[in-house]
Amino acid sequence: MKLKAISLAGILLLIAAAVxxxxxxxxxxxxDAVAVEPVFEFKPVLDGDEVVHDYxxxxxxxxxxxxxxxxxx
Amino acid sequence: MLSKNITVYTNDPRDQQLRLTxxxxxxxxxxxKPSRVRMTGAAGDEIKSTVTVIPEExxxxxxxxxxxLKEDNIKVTLDEVKxxxxxxxxxxxxxxxxxxARYFDAVILKTDSDIRPEIKISVYGNIFxxxxxxxx
Numbered sequence: 683m684k685l686k687a688i689s690l691a692g693i694l695l696l697i698a699a700a701v702x703x704x705x706x707x708x709x710x711x712x713x714d715a716v717a718v719e720p721v722f723e724f725k726p727v728l729d730g731d732e733v734v735h736d737y738x739x740x741x742x743x744x745x746x747x748x749x750x751x752x753x754x755x
Numbered sequence: 756m757l758s759k760n761i762t763v764y765t766n767d768p769r770d771q772q773l774r775l776t777x778x779x780x781x782x783x784x785x786x787x788k789p790s791r792v793r794m795t796g797a798a799g800d801e802i803k804s805t806v807t808v809i810p811e812e813x814x815x816x817x818x819x820x821x822x823x824l825k826e827d828n829i830k831v832t833l834d835e836v837k838x839x840x841x842x843x844x845x846x847x848x849x850x851x852x853x854x855x856a857r858y859f860d861a862v863i864l865k866t867d868s869d870i871r872p873e874i875k876i877s878v879y880g881n882i883f884x885x886x887x888x889x890x891x
């Protein structure tokens with residue numbers, strides 16, 4: 683089945699360390715996680731090909747953002 | 756269309772979970788039925804399984820050679836079958852173990868395709884002792 687066959691092992695998460703620590707007046711109090719492009723659509727590939735994409739998560743808040751866990755499925 | 760989700764848990768009190776999505780079309784290169792082979796039976800019995808390999812019209816290929824991952828678990832024979840103008844292959848896998856055994860092996864099909872020079876089919880073997888019939 684196509685859904686099972688593709689390898690998504692190469693998906694990477696890239697966390698942008700855009701920590702503001704109150705440098706901007708508009709910064710939200712506390713951490714503020716924003717996914718720049720939460721949906722990535724890849725071009726057609728062949729069954730078994732690896733697809734790799736970096737997601738960028740920015741912190742628009744005033745406190746350091748922590749990524750506690752990542753779950754795929 | 757294939758679609759998979761990733762959930763990122765953060766310490767952001769307003770948005771503790773971020774949902775990321777990856778999606779797109781995945782094209783089939785070949786259809787393999789069944790996709791995995793299970794060889795189960797009693798030692799001494801003939802244990803065989805046939806796999807049908809059908810090239811997709813968009814990605815035609817020929818099978819040039821068959822190999823196995825290990826030497827002494829299975830024997831493989833290949834037959835080319837014409838279905839109208841299409842060609843498909845029957846791969847027959849036969850158990851070689853004559854005693855109780857469990858194994859993992861694979862059939863490797865070498866093709867003339869530049870995009871898929873090799874196709875691998877997993878083979879699991881579970882050969883058990885013949886049950887004692889107790890005839891006396």
